[in-house]
Amino acid sequence: MADDKNTLDWKRKSREVQYDNPWITVYHDEVINPNGGDGIYGVVHFKNYAIGILPIDENGYTWLVGQKRYPLDKYTWEIPEGGGLRHIDPLESAKRELREEVGLEAREWKEILRSDISNSATDEQCILYTARDLKKVEIDPDETEVLTLLHLPLAEAIAKVDSGEITDSLSVMALLWMDRYMLRNNE
Known part of the structure; x- marks a missing residue:
């Protein structure tokens, strides 16, 4: 086993596109692994950032979005989230998603x-935001979305992570980040 982190490098011998659509590209790579052996690696390249927003109103409530997720074939509860093109400012994508999914605009991000x-x-990389100082606007969901909104105390949303009811990774990260933030700041 190599012990110098500089020698722990993968080397790509070749790359072929196996699948491509507007959201992802799937590559098949022929590689040399860090220990010098030949191998293969499959990589899913995401063309968008994953964007998540934790909106918090003046009463300490947030919104969860419920929807049926095709890849999982199950209904999930999650924070407002979606994709943001890499050439667009991620904050602009977050603002769009909050408007589309919850019908909110925020003055503080x-x-x-x-x-x-x-x-x-x-x-795939994600960028998470909090949104505060909220005002209602017209909701405008994406054509592929049939959404249910749940407005609840932030502590109840965090409890849904603890109970395993919320398993979406962006939602888990944002809610646990907020839980830790509130503990550090005695909120």
Whole structure:
């Protein structure tokens, strides 16, 4: 086993596109692994950022979005979220998603976290925000979305992570970040 982090490099010998659509590209790579052996690697490249928003109103309530998720074939509760094209400011994508999914605009935005979603087979990255000082606007969901909204105390949303009812990674990260933030700041 190599012990110098500089030698722990993967080397790509070749790359072929196996699948491509407007959201992802799937690559098949022929590689040399960090220990010098030949191998293969499948990589899912995401063309968008995953954008998540934790809106918080003046009473400490937030909104969860319920919807049937096709890849999981199940109904999920999650924070407002969606994709943001990489050439567009992620904050603009967050503003669009909050308007589309919840019918809210915010005057105060804070980026709270950037994260790699699943670095074993994808390069998907997420950017999470809090949104405060909210005002209602007309909701405008994407044509593929049939959404249910749940307006609840932030503590109840965090409890849904603890109970396992919320499993969506962006939602888990944002809600646990907020829980930790509230503990640090005695809120």
